Amino acid sequence: MDFSGLIDRGQLKKEETSKADIANFLQFAENEISAAKFNLEKFPLTAYKSAYDALIHAGVALIRFHGFRPTTKYTHVTIVDFVEKVIGKEYSDLAKAFKRMRRKRHPLQYEAKFIESQEEIRKSIEKAEGLVKRIEEFTGIKPRQKVFF
Numbered sequence: 001m002d003f004s005g006l007i008d009r010g011q012l013k014k015e016e017t018s019k020a021d022i023a024n025f026l027q028f029a030e031n032e033i034s035a036a037k038f039n040l041e042k043f044p045l046t047a048y049k050s051a052y053d054a055l056i057h058a059g060v061a062l063i064r065f066h067g068f069r070p071t072t073k074y075t076h077v078t079i080v081d082f083v084e085k086v087i088g089k090e091y092s093d094l095a096k097a098f099k100r101m102r103r104k105r106h107p108l109q110y111e112a113k114f115i116e117s118q119e120e121i122r123k124s125i126e127k128a129e130g131l132v133k134r135i136e137e138f139t140g141i142k143p144r145q146k147v148f149f
Contacts (some may be wrong), residue, residue: 001086003068011078013071017064019141025061027143029054029132036125044121045114051121051128052101058132059083059098065139076102083131091134097127 006012032054039047059079063070066086070078080099087094101124108114116124136142 001066003066003082003085006078006082007068010071010073011075012063012068012082014067015064015069016067017069020144022061022064022139022141023144025057025064026132026136026139026141029057029061029135030143032057033125033129033132036128040118040122040125044116044118045108048101048114048116048121048124049105049108051125052105054128054132055079055083055098055101058135061141062086062135062139065141083135087131087134087138091131094127094131094134097124098131101128 003012007014032050036047036050036054039050056076056079059082060070063079063082070082080102083098084096104114104116
């Protein structure tokens with residue numbers, strides 16, 4: 001796959017990452033999905049942000065799986081574009097959901113405005129979970145088992 005455009009624009013930098021570190025990113029993604037589900041009823045905005053953060057962590061895992069890391073230049077856009085490019089057309093609905101969530105998150109984060117129904121937030125969480133699972137399948141790397149103390 002050709003990522004030269006993202007490299008030339010300074011959005012990606014070559015960097016090798018261990019499978020263990022990629023697994024950690026995927027574990028963070030799964031934890032955020034769990035948090036999103038837990039918070040949905042009482043704290044829907046927090047749930048939405050957690051679902052989006054899950055996508056960011058899973059997207060970074062996918063980028064690192066390919067031997068790169070996102071730079072600070074257009075980081076979220078880079079992650080969304082990379083995921084859409086790699087995952088492919090058969091999962092385009094999941095990639096589009098990620099793109100949509102990024103656009104919706106911006107006013108929530110920076111303007112304290114958010115217009116999304118509880119049902120739409122629930123659907124966003126489901127799609128985020130689907131994309132995280134797809135990235136795990138694509139990489140063949142599973143998050144580490146949770147350790148309970």
